[in-house]
Amino acid sequence: MDCKTALALLETYLDNELDRADARELEAHVDSCAECAAALTRLGDLRQSLRNQALHYTAPAELRERVRVAAAGALPSAPQAARRWAMPQWSRLAAACVLAFGAGGTAVHLWNPGQGLANPQTQIARDLFASHWRALAAATPVDVVSSDRHTVKPWFAGKVAESPLVRDFAEQGFALVGGRLDYVGNERVAVLVYRHGQHVIDVFVAPRAGSALTVEPAEQQGYSLTPVRLGDQPAVIVSDMDREERARFAQIVRSAQ
Amino acid sequence: MASAWVGELAQRHLDAAYNLGRWLLGNEQDAADAVHDAYLRAARSAHTYAGGNARAWWLAIVRNCCLARLSSRQRDAQLQSIDAPAVAAALPRSADNEVEDQAAAAQSGARIAALLRALPVEFRETLVLREIEDLSYREIADVLQVPIGTVMSRLARGRALLQRALETQETAHGL
Numbered sequence: 549m550d551c552k553t554a555l556a557l558l559e560t561y562l563d564n565e566l567d568r569a570d571a572r573e574l575e576a577h578v579d580s581c582a583e584c585a586a587a588l589t590r591l592g593d594l595r596q597s598l599r600n601q602a603l604h605y606t607a608p609a610e611l612r613e614r615v616r617v618a619a620a621g622a623l624p625s626a627p628q629a630a631r632r633w634a635m636p637q638w639s640r641l642a643a644a645c646v647l648a649f650g651a652g653g654t655a656v657h658l659w660n661p662g663q664g665l666a667n668p669q670t671q672i673a674r675d676l677f678a679s680h681w682r683a684l685a686a687a688t689p690v691d692v693v694s695s696d697r698h699t700v701k702p703w704f705a706g707k708v709a710e711s712p713l714v715r716d717f718a719e720q721g722f723a724l725v726g727g728r729l730d731y732v733g734n735e736r737v738a739v740l741v742y743r744h745g746q747h748v749i750d751v752f753v754a755p756r757a758g759s760a761l762t763v764e765p766a767e768q769q770g771y772s773l774t775p776v777r778l779g780d781q782p783a784v785i786v787s788d789m790d791r792e793e794r795a796r797f798a799q800i801v802r803s804a805q
Numbered sequence: 806m807a808s809a810w811v812g813e814l815a816q817r818h819l820d821a822a823y824n825l826g827r828w829l830l831g832n833e834q835d836a837a838d839a840v841h842d843a844y845l846r847a848a849r850s851a852h853t854y855a856g857g858n859a860r861a862w863w864l865a866i867v868r869n870c871c872l873a874r875l876s877s878r879q880r881d882a883q884l885q886s887i888d889a890p891a892v893a894a895a896l897p898r899s900a901d902n903e904v905e906d907q908a909a910a911a912q913s914g915a916r917i918a919a920l921l922r923a924l925p926v927e928f929r930e931t932l933v934l935r936e937i938e939d940l941s942y943r944e945i946a947d948v949l950q951v952p953i954g955t956v957m958s959r960l961a962r963g964r965a966l967l968q969r970a971l972e973t974q975e976t977a978h979g980l
Binding site for chain 1 (some may be wrong): 818841856918951953954964
């Protein structure tokens with residue numbers, strides 16, 4: 549491992565989010581490199597000072613009591629809405645809470661695409677690349693590991709509004725590895741993960757029609773975005789495959805039944 | 806009662822909620838009010854909880870209530886811009902703060918606390934959730950409702966800013 553890679557992974561390592569193989573490689577490098585060791589020490593020192601108890605506020609007893617009283621006197625909750633759309637409702641609620649007060653920050657940009665704010669497409673593209681890179685750096689790019697679509701598909705049920713069409717394309721050279729969840733913009737989306745030779749391919753599947761998950765084809769640092777349709781849902785392929793392989797995979801995805 | 810679990814959830818993570826509110830809003834009263842609001846909101850919308858990490862669900866509601874307070878405070882202050890420095894500027898420096906700062910000054914945490922308080926809100930909240938509340942990247946992403954990649958870049962940026970600020974201070978004080 550070289551210094552550039554090591555420095556990029558130091559924080560992930562410190563945060564305990566690096567897989568064991570990479571962590572071991574990083575440790576080996578740090579043992580033999582004074583510069584990276586110093587950088588790690590500096591990060592460790594910063595963590596030490598941030599974990600100072602003086603920075604940790606604890607709830608006053610008065611607040612604890614207020615919440616206890618409120619909970620004890622709570623009115624019976626409103627009639628239960630259908631649970632099917634529970635997740636979007638939660639998102640909408642959160643969005644409404646913020647939007648109603650016109651709060652600032654990027655959150656509003658994401659919740660409010662197309663209202664004269666910075667190009668939302670760029671933000672979506674950035675999210676897609678970031679999610680893909682982060683998955684590549686993680687221990688495993690998937691939350692559910694399975695080449696069996698009958699395992700992957702139900703795993704998504706209840707986690708996203710609409711489970712994606714899950715197909716294994718191993719016969720065509722694109723093996724289903726599994727699936728994961730991630731946020732793109734403010735939407736929780738399903739990600740299907742395929743492997744083709746050394747390439748890891750992410751297919752982000754939009755939860756429903758009218759989703760913000762629409763992008764133009766784009767390339768960045770050797771990685772590409774390719775919008776397609778998977779079944780009747782819009783989707784985006786993210787990978788580092790070359791143009792030819794990309795086109796072939798897009799065709800396979802498009803024709804999936 | 807259908808939402809009894811929300812009360813238990815809120816009590817179990819009340820310190821985390823209050824700590825987040827305290828760092829977002831800058832004073833005790835607003836933080837406590839925001840957490841109280843958040844509880845009421847959570848209890849009303851208990852049926853929208855769709856599984857997954859309950860602490861993240863609760864903290865996301867707390868955060869939204871804090872942001873709502875922050876922005877109405879800004880509106881009151883007639884600020885036009887809602888970018889991060891303006892948010893930081895809108896934080897009142899109450900007598901409470903001063904007393905607390907002085908009390909904390911006796912401890913080694915005072916310096917770093919002041920620097921953390923001066924960070925733009927998006928870096929401050931991400932660092933608080935990671936370093937003080939010890940949330941995983943995934944949980945932080947759920948609370949902030951942003952991709953994990955964004956969590957990572959905010960952490961990196963926030964840490965770099967803090968480190969630089971610490972170094973500048975050390976040089977200035979000839980430490």
